[in-house]
Amino acid sequence: MAHANEEAQQAQSTFHHISVLPTELINGLAIKPGGQYLDVTLGGGGHTQLLLEAAEGTEVWGIDQDEVAIAAVQSRLSHYMETNRLHLIHNNFDEFHPGEQKFDGIIADLGVSSVQFDVAERGFSFRSEAPLDMRMNQQQSLTAAEIVNTWEDKELADLIYELGEERRSRRIARKIIENRPIETTTQLAYVVAGCFPPKQRHGRIHTATRTFQALRIAVNRELEVLDRLLEVAPDWLKPEGRIGIISFHSLEDRRVKHAFKPDERLRVITKRPLTASETELEVNPRSRSAKLRIAERRDRSSNE
Template sequence: MAEPEFHHVPVLPEAVIEGLNIQPGGRYLDATAGGGGHSRLILEAEPTVSLVAVDQDAAAIAATQANLAEFGDGEAPAERQRVAYWHGNFAEFKPTGNPFSGILADLGVSSVQLDLGDRGFSFRQSAPLDMRMDPRQDLTAADIVNYWDETDLANVIYTYGEERLSRRIARKIVDQRPWQTTTDLAEAIAYCVPRSYRYGRIHPATRTFQALRIAVNRELEALETLLKAAPRWLAPGGRLVIISFHSLEDRLVKHTLKNSPELKVITKKPMVATEDEISQNPRARSAKLRVAERREAL
């Protein structure tokens, strides 16, 4: 079966543009470019803005470059270049040049990454236990489930997956090592939990897979780094827009924005998708968007 094309249907598109408060001549950072969906919206919102597109997934960067080729393909004169690209984790990004007028981060895993057969993010099809957003890094999900201590494994599943049966699941994982594929692991998890839990609203392996993905990619540590650095990257009055998809991310964003002396919170409550958008893009169902603004004077 052919792999899906890496494209990006941007969630909360109107809320993103409203939250960023696009300014003529502004410079913007899309810290999670994906296939370039949000980047395109920013560039189309105002013909004089420029943008830096960042992603740690090489396939996403390539897709973004193809999607945004009309805004400068690397061979056009410098004055016609409206977009630049950087391949890497946003936590390691070191901006140069003028401060940004706005920063966007659309967190989590994309629907394309979930569907890519060899990436191991999903148990909908059999794949190696990988889960790396950047294949250049060393740690994989297979390393965690096959070599980590049972207590450490249970703690990761409980903390990052908010899974109340973490100890039972960790014990099953350790007892039946080694693990090779996503489907084998998901099936074993499903049959080690109570029958009532097995047939609940979500698959019983969902929270464990979320936990493994977060641990492999150090997602919360990267988010903490971004939230700490972003105010220094923004010009006074510049906006920070964060889209999160689960409670761990949203709590971290909410409390960090609220407690930052450099930022003024714009959204007292998170912005969420309308029913119309959810019907068109089911991924938007769990999206929460928060906005903060860099204070004029610190």
Template sequence: MDKTYHIPVMLRECMEALAIKPDGVYVDVTFGGGGHSKEIISRLDKNGRLLAFDQDPDALRNVLPDERFQLIHQNFRFLKNNLRLYGLKHVDGILADLGVSSHQFDEADRGFSIRFDATLDMRMDKEGDLDAKTVLNSYSEEDLHKIFGMYGEIQNARTLARSIVTARIVKPINTVADLKATVAKMVPRGKENKYYAQLFQALRIEVNKELDALQEFLSQATSVLRPGGRLVVMSYHSLEDRLVKNFMAKGKFRGDVEKDFYGNEIKPFKLITRKAVTASSEEVDLNSRARSAKLRTAERL
């Protein structure tokens, strides 16, 4: 495990939430630097198994040399099919640490960070077809408006979309510097960092289809977890957290809980945490990324 690659957030809380059985089968669907996976493995006996997913080729460098461990180079939206390939219908626990790893933010050429001037890429899977500069230079004003409003929760999303569409006629927006220069007039003074963070979040979610992937993953987790199995999800912004919260509470992303003929609620999960668990102030001091993390846990009924 590479400590510099990514510091695992709320490590102790995640392990407690998983309630690991030594001979159980577990899945870490966001392997990254391997911090959470290494801790899970340390709690398993010789009969335990851990499978991990990561779509980023860089994460493959962190593979754990342990015969109980298998790293699958795939997006977690393909959870069920990949587990079948390894002869598994059911598992005892699934952990998801959503969002971008520290490594992806720190690698300038990945284009995830506002700190560096780089090509606007933002692909978590480097082999993906869609990148951020394609979104900015080819999407319609209407689609950009929708993305900035929904995924970035940006107040002046319509004006922002119009200014990008106007600017790209003169010169394509290909780099972080190009984008900053294009939108500079629209950024509220004193709130520059927050505004750019919202804008980059919106582009990143669109490029990686993150909310679609999350919904597909959660839906599959229901059928993959055996009764008593734990689903543990850590999210970093309200859009993800809302989906996770609704799904754990109701077994669906919107609408009311389904009921049977007698009016009894049909719910796939029992909530282990009513409220999201957040990182301690000590952890936030050591790792600023933990500040926005929200951890939720549910048990399969």
């Protein structure tokens, strides 16, 4: 138990994530006093805290599959838990079933938190040497190392092409296979860099960015779980309840856009996605690629 407490304290003191599009999300959700909200990507609890502070008596259910995120929020926002306004759920949102409960708003802020990215041992970043892990949920068995070291050439090339939108995918897959076993993030980044002509190795985007993105999406089944969320979450909303999804790359944003528009249960609120203001970009460069789309559950009696 002492061990768990130490872990929670450590998690709290080291968990630093700046929430993106805070004003846009809270205003866009039109938060109601006493309303019930679901945050399916709790992370550092930044958006959840805003939901709790936006109107009197709001109640939030926060889900995260990362035990470090849950522990950090548990200790940082404990006062809201004591007053029964915050309920934490350690799980993949893909496995969440609210039963009869309906929400006034649902939010998802997709992808990894700054903490997952910045803690080298989580293996998400090629900026420091660490085992090739990339699991948001530390209890799952599939890691990036397993994909890199066991998948067949074609499977690997398709993955890097489709989930990384990387045109050099075949060459990268071939080089990965030639250099097996690849155990660490920096080893992989080095192999990928070798697939690019020297003058492209020092561009604005690191040559390994797309390959790492592809692996991360595959390890965490990010697109599959997003598709399911888009299918089921509108049924979890009360009439006129709103859903807001923040995505960070085109593969996600396209899915959100194409799911919201034809969905007869929903009315799209944001014709174009909301993006970060210049002021936000100055303080949080990570917000550069964030896109927020919001939709509202139609009232059953509405003929709109």
